[in-house]
Amino acid sequence: MKKFTSKAIVTLVAAGLMSSTVFSADFKFKFQSSDPAGVKNFELQQDWADRVEKMSGGRIDIDLLPTGAVVKHTETMDAMKLGILDGHITSTSYFAGKDPAFALLGGTVGAWSDTTQLLQFMNFGGGNELMEELYAPYGVQFIAASTTGLEAFVSKVPLNGVADLKGLKMRAPEGMVQKVFAAAGASPVNLPGSEVFTGLSKGVIDAADYTVFSTNHAQGMHDVAQHPVYPGFHSLPLIDISMSSKKWNKLPEDLREILKVASRDFSYNITNELKMADAVAVSEARANPSITIHDWSAEERMKFRAIAKTEWEKAAKASPSAEKAYKVLIEYMETSGLL
Template identity: 35%
Template sequence: MTLNCFLKTTALAALTAAGGMANAQDVTLRIQTHYATEHPSGKLAAQFADDIETMSGGEIAIEIFFSSSVVASTETFDAAINGILDCDMTSGAYQTGKNPAFQFVGDIMGGYDTPWQQLSWLYYGGGYDAAQELYNAQGMQLIGWWLYGQESLSSAKPIAGFEDLKGWKFRSPPGMETEIFQELGASPIVMDFTEIFTALETGIIDGADASGLYNNVGLGLYDIVKHATYPGFHSMPSDHLACNKDVWDGLSEKHRRIIDTAMQKLTLHTALSNEKKNAEAAAELTAAGVTLYDWSAEDRAEFRKAAQTTWDRWATKTPEAAALVKSHKAYLGQLGLLASD
C-alpha cells in the first residue's frame, strides 16, 4: 500500500469512527406497560420500541418493563413523575384519584362509536391541548393514545338491549361505569380483573365487562357464558403514553418527532389488528353457538343519554373535568353523537 493510499484509508476510518460516535446512543427511556410480552398489545409495544430505536439510528434506547414488573399498574404514573421510570404506558383512567378529569382521557364511556372518532377528538377536536393541561399539572406530558376499540359485555343470559340490564349482576371496573349502569337498573359489582372467571363460573355474577371480544375469548369467558354484545357500545378505553415532562422537554426536537411518529403507528396498528381479530372471534363464536347482540340505535341512544348525564355530575368535581366534558360534548355535537334530552 502506498503512503497516499494509507493516509486516505486512515482518514476514512477516522471519519467512520467519528460518525459512529455522533450516532451513538445518547438517550435511554424506561417505560412500563401493564401488558405481558406475549399479549398482542405487548407485542405491538415491543414493535413500538424497535421502531424508535431503528428510526433514531440507535440514538434512543427503549427499555420496556412488561406486566407492570417495576411497580403496580396504578402506580406507574407516579413512578414516572418521581423518576423511577421515564414514561407510563398504562391508562389515564388509573389516575382518577388524582383528578376525576382523568376519566375523560382514559375511558369516555357512552361517547364515541369508533376509535377513529375518539382519536379525531384528540388530534383535531382540541382534545390534545385540553388533555395536556391536565397532564402538565402533574408534571407529565401526554404523547399519545393507543386504543383497540369498543369492548364487549359478556353474559350468561340475553343482553339484547338496555331493558336486559335491569337487575343484571356483572363485574364492573371502579369509577364512572358503576354509576351509569346503576342508573339503567343493573347491579354492577366491582371486582379485580383476575376474579372474573371464577365469579362467572360460580354464579356470583351474571356477566362481565372485561375487554374486547377477542381478548374475552382468550380469557375463556365464552367457555362459561354464551351471550355477548358485539360490536360494543359502552366502553372504549384508551391507554396512553405519558412521559415525565422534564425528561420529554430534555429531548431534542428530532427525538420527540421520532417518538411521536412511532406512537401514531402503534395507535393505527392497535386499532386495525384488534378490528380484524374481533371480527374473526365473532365468526368463531357464532359458529360455536354464542349469541352476539348488536344494540339498536335507540338502545345505544338510551345508554349514551345515561352516560352523558353521569358525565355532567363528574364535571362538577373539578375545573379540569368540566373542561374536558365541555370539549367532548362540543366535538360529539359536531359528529352528531351527543345525546338528546
C-alpha cells in the same frame, strides 16, 4: 512502536465514529407499560419502541418494561417526576385519584361506538390539548393518544337493549363504570378480572364488563356466557403515551416529531390489529350454534349514552379540569351527532 499510515488513521477514526453512531444512542429512555409481557398489546408497544429507534437512526433507545417492573401501574406518573421512569404507555383512567378529569377522559363510559370516534376526538376535537394541560402540572409531557378496542360485553342471558340491564348481576370495575351501569338499572359487583370466568360458571354473576371480544373468546368466556354483545356499547379506554417533561424538553425538534409520528402509527396498528382479531373470533363464535351475538341498535346505544351522560355531568363537578374536559367532550359529541 507500530506506525500507522494516514489512510489507516482515517479508517480507524471513521470506524470509531460509526461505532458510536450504531452502538451508542443519544437518548436512552426507560418506559413502563400497563400491560404484562407476552400479551398482544405489549408486543405492539415493543414494536413502537423498535420503530422509534429505527426512525431516529439509533439516536433514541427506549427500554420498554412490562407493568409492575419498576412501580405499580398507578404510580408511573410520580415515577417520572422522581426520575425513576422516563415515560409510560398506560390507561389514562389510572390517575383518577390525581384529578377526576383523568377518569372522564380515560374511560368515558358509553361515549364511543368505534375506536375512530375516540381517536378523532383526541386528534381533532380538542382531546390532545386537554391531555397536555392535564399532565403539565405533574411534569409529564403528553405525546399521543391511542386505545385498544371497543370492549365487548359478556352475558349468560340475552341483552338486546337498556331494558334488559335491569337487575342484571354483573361484574364491573369500581368508579364510573359501576355508577353508569347502576344508573341503567343493573346490579354491579366488585370482582377481580381473574375471577370473571369462575363467577360466570358458578352463577355468582350473569354478565361482565371484561375486555375485547377476541380475548373473551380465547379465554373461553363464551363457553359459559353464550350471549355476548358485539360491537360493545359501553367501554373504550384511552391509552396515552407520555414522558417526563424534563426529558422531552431536552430532545431536538426532529426527535420529538419522530416520537409523535411513531406513536400515531402505533395507534393505527394496535386498533386495527385488534379489530382483525375480533373479526376472526366473531366468525368462529357465529359458527357455533350455542352462541348468539347481540348487536344493539343505534337507538339503544343512544339510550345508554344518555344515561351515562348523567354520570359524566356529576364527574364534571369534581374539578375545574373535569368541567373543562366535559364541555369540550360534549361539544365534540354534539357536533358529531353522537348525542
